[in-house]
Amino acid sequence: MNARYLPYLLILPVTLFLCLFFLYPFILVAQQAFSVDGGWSLKNFEDVIGYWKFPISFQNTMLLAAAVVPVQLALALLMATMVNRMKKGRDLILYVWTIPLGISDLAAGIIWLAIFEQSGFLNSMMQAVGAIDRPTNFLSYQNPGIVFLAIALAEIWRATAIMLVILVAGIGLIPKEYYEAAEVFGASPWKRFTRVTLPLLRPSLQTALVLRVILAFEIFAVVAALGGTLFPVLMGETYAYQFDLLNNGAAAAMALIILAISIAFTLIIMRALRVPKGATI
Amino acid sequence: MAVIEIKNVAKRFGEYQALHDINLTIADQEFMVLLGASGCGKSTLLRIIAGLETATEGEVWIGGKRIDHLPPKDRGIAMVFQNYAVFPHLTVFENIGFGLRMQKLPNDEVTRRVERTAGLMHIDQLLKRYSGELSGGQRQRVAVARALAMEPDVILMDEPLSNLDALLRMEMRAELKGVLAESNTTAIYVTHDQVEAMSMADRISVMHEGRIVQAASPIDVYRDPAERFVAGFIGNPPMNFLDATPQGAGQFLVAGQSFAGPSANKPLEFAIRPEDMTLSETGLTATAKVVEPLGAHLLVTCEVEGKLFRAVLDSDLRVSMGDTLTLAPMQDRIRWFDPDTQIAVK
Known part of the structure; x- marks a missing residue:
């Protein structure tokens, strides 16, 4: 076997797999999004963007990402730094902290629903200490703030660990x-964090943020469980087009819009956290 | 004035005693080398002075001020690390200026000092580069420049040349010595390389198993080892040792020959450096086992009374394996050690 072709031969199976199960369906979806009655058209996009729920679901998705991701980033950095300093029990703490990763997003939503719903833990607790007279429905249209907060909390609880594991690995690679x-040259602990850890962590931060931001734009099950129709998001609308309204073309167009937003943010993050030319990190 | 005083410093890592009761005074502007094999505690001692490690017991004073409870930045020190620790995300300029930026010095002062030290270390052409674009030697220069830019009272160096190749190391050795002499700082330099220690130091502290066994000028450490360990550690090849039996009145019998020695009337060890012997009519009888012509001289590994014994002889001599040589030690270069205490006997 010619050694020049061997690498290509070895990646052939996975390339075929990706083409068959990702690229091909993607092309079908794109085709669907850009065609109406068998002809090329932008009508699907005009329809979904012109629909009254689009601006609010776009806004909700963005607001949620803007509220959740920075908190998760800060928490993940804090937790990663703490874990990195630990000598004993490091692995145990990491396992405990990453448990939410093993729970599906719908299950996570239901867990937090059990806390916030009318007969949930929060109500019983507040009633027991006498803070409220009778159970209240926190997750109603009257309390949009609490709905938002509950969704954000559930997301933070569920998905911070994905950033944590990436950052822990990254911090572990920075030489002592x-x-x-x-320290010898006078950097305080905070300066050491901002002048050494953060810049040297840039590649890991890129990965963690890109992954997390993309997932934030795809939020669906947690919102469905906690907010239902009170809090429309882009992915929820996509689902509604596909399964409630049976409009494949519109659902495909929504999917492509979410993809475009994800790509745009990925590029922004990559650019913002790029390593200067010539620097090797 | 930056005299460094180390008083009764000890360090334990759990059960392991890394340093035992270290006492050492280093004069202002002195170049002190801590020399020893790996694991002897020399780096630990340096890190205690730097503040990267806390002593279990004892005190460290710099310039008449006790500093062992202060953070590294308040000790008036700068350090050069073995792996350089040149930040990969900063340019050479920002690396050299790192400490100055931390002190919040004005921009023009930072620029002035960075350019001056970069000039001193011949890296003024590289200021815009990143560490990934530099060779090992250039990175080393950046690390030294970063330390010098602080204009510290004391500069600490932890095996700074050990990652360079042999030729570069020799070059940097001389350069570093010159730069440090001009900078008027007190320097502590850790190395396991005795050639580096001999060539650079004003004074060498030889360390062994967490103790300083001798602190003296390079030539004293070489000529008058305080302990048998130093005699066997310094010099390449090291000193030869033979058993000596007392014959009374300061005379000792060594391999059948009588030598004048100390007045102690007990068995001692006779020691002589390989280059302090000549071929002669009378002397120690040795059988040549291996002959190595090294150009400048001839290294002959022999056996004297069944013991390994090396001699460095003139390279013009013709010696072959199996030859019997008569080696005459130079009387004033013979040293004696007590086999029980390992200490030199005069």
């Missing part, structure tokens, strides 16, 4: 000597 040098 950089910190010692920074």
